[in-house]
Amino acid sequence: MSRPAVVIVGAGPTGLTAATLLAQYDIECLILDRWGSIYPQPRAVALDDEVHRILARLGLRDEFAAISRPHKGLRLLDRSMRVLAEFQRDTAQGRHGYPQGSMFDQPELEGILRQNLKRYGAVTLRGNSEVTAVAQEAGGVRVDFTDTVTDERGSVRAAYVLGCDGAKSLTRAAIGASMRDLRFTQRWLVVDVATEAELGQWEGVHQLADPARAGTYMRVGRTRYRWEFQLAPGETADDYHDMARLHPLISRWTGQIPVAELEIVRAAEYTFRAQVTDRWRDRRVFLLGDAAHLTPPFIGQGMGAGLRDAMNLAWKLAGVLDGALPETVLDTYEIERKHHARAMIRMAKLIGAAMTAGGEVGNLVRRAVAPRVHLVPGLNELATDSQTPPLRRSDLVLRPRLRRTLAGRLCPNAILDGDRRFDDVAAGRFAVVTSHDPSAAERADIERRGAVLITVEPGSQLHQWLKAGRARVAVVRPDGAVLSAGRRLPACH
Secondary structure (H helix, E strand, O other): OOOOOEEEEOOOHHHHHHHHHHHHOOOOEEEEOOOOOOOOOOOOOEEEHHHHHHHHHOOOHHHHHHHOEEOOEEEEEOOOOOEEEEEEOOOOOOOOOOOOEEEOOHHHHHHHHHHHHOOOOOEEEEOOEEEEEEEEEOOEEEEEEEEOOOOOEEEEEEOEEEEOOOOOOHHHHHOOOOEEEEEEEEEEEEEEEEOOOOOOOOOOEEEEOOOOOOEEEEEOOOOEEEEEEEOOOOOOHHHHOOHHHHHHHHHHHHOOOOHHHOEEEEEEEEEEEEEEEOOOEEOOEEEOHHHOEEOOHHHOOHHHHHHHHHHHHHHHHHHHHOOOOOHHHHHHHHHHHHHHHHHHHHHHHHHHHHHHOOHHHHHHHHHHHHHHHHHOOOHHHHHHOOOOOOOOOEOOEOOOOOOOOOOOOEOOOOEEEOOEEHHHHHOOOOEEEEOOOOOHHHHHHHHHOOOEEEEOOOOOHHHHHHHHOOOOEEEEOOOOEEEEEEOOOOOOO
């Protein structure tokens, strides 16, 4: 390929998503990854309908549906497996047209991401390429790398670099950024088990609130199950690499299923952390995914946060590269994503504390309080609603300081025409959603700006959404977030 406009360091879900989104705008990208093929071990297993919507935007609506499994929500259990509280999610179609929560196997997801990437000639994926240096030069960035098979050294220069290279990010070190600790560190055992036997468990996420050994259980696929248990001091994952040692931990879910029918796919130790980098950008270099933030997994937002990063940045970067947007719009990436990521990490910490904090006293509190949480007005909706916080004010999120508004929130992926949804019609462009009947001059101005005009019908999902937000017009960005909302169409210029 010719000199790429963007070099992406790392071919995990975040890097592959960023490359695909940029390719949809015909931006040439080179992905460098140290692995020769897909990393085979399962890691992320859950995402919500907002992230499912991003996968659909990549063109993977049917492919992801084929490898994923909707889950029913969350149950909080005590040490006796008594249900303390249950929060159910919609397994059919929520506001975005997808189940509110889905389970999947990460290697399978990466497989369809890579296969999908082959549709775009603007992207080159180079494996077995260990990036050794990222250096900013006049008007660009130089990336040095070494072929891990031949030891041959290479170098490439690009206009921008996206560091999607994980928690030990070389890109982060190269720009002098560092992680800021949000005061959460726990060691957990993460185990994936395969079996043809049916466990007969409720098909949602089980959070075990046991002060002696907090845990999580979920069904990931037809034959794949995931358990996570907090490790005691002195314990390691090596203590649970055989089923004889592991079985006492999982037997409360597996019941009478013979040990011989349970296969350990992986048993690994993870240190769950809550961290956010102090800087997400230095001039032409950006950090995304685990390179920018680490979250405890209790609400299943780790991988999803990286895909949100890619969705937020890709259209802005494409607009700058093709001259449609000023370079100053890139300043909004950190403003918007850092605040959102911190909010999701705080939520994950809260769930983690609800599971693990307080010892026996905490356990008594959970047993007393959890069965009554459904009596608190709005709490069940808060616990089950997959809608995440709005983006913070920026030059691309025009939110009044003291008034509730739709700005910064995602526009619902509503059905507009037959089976066509908002994202199908907007197709990665700005959209003006209105309950007005625009004049000919207003229509011409919207068309001149390259935006899509969507006039909503009374009583439709988008009409109700506008009404609930006390607006008659919303300007929606290419990533689906609302730029501004109000009572009138933007003035013609």
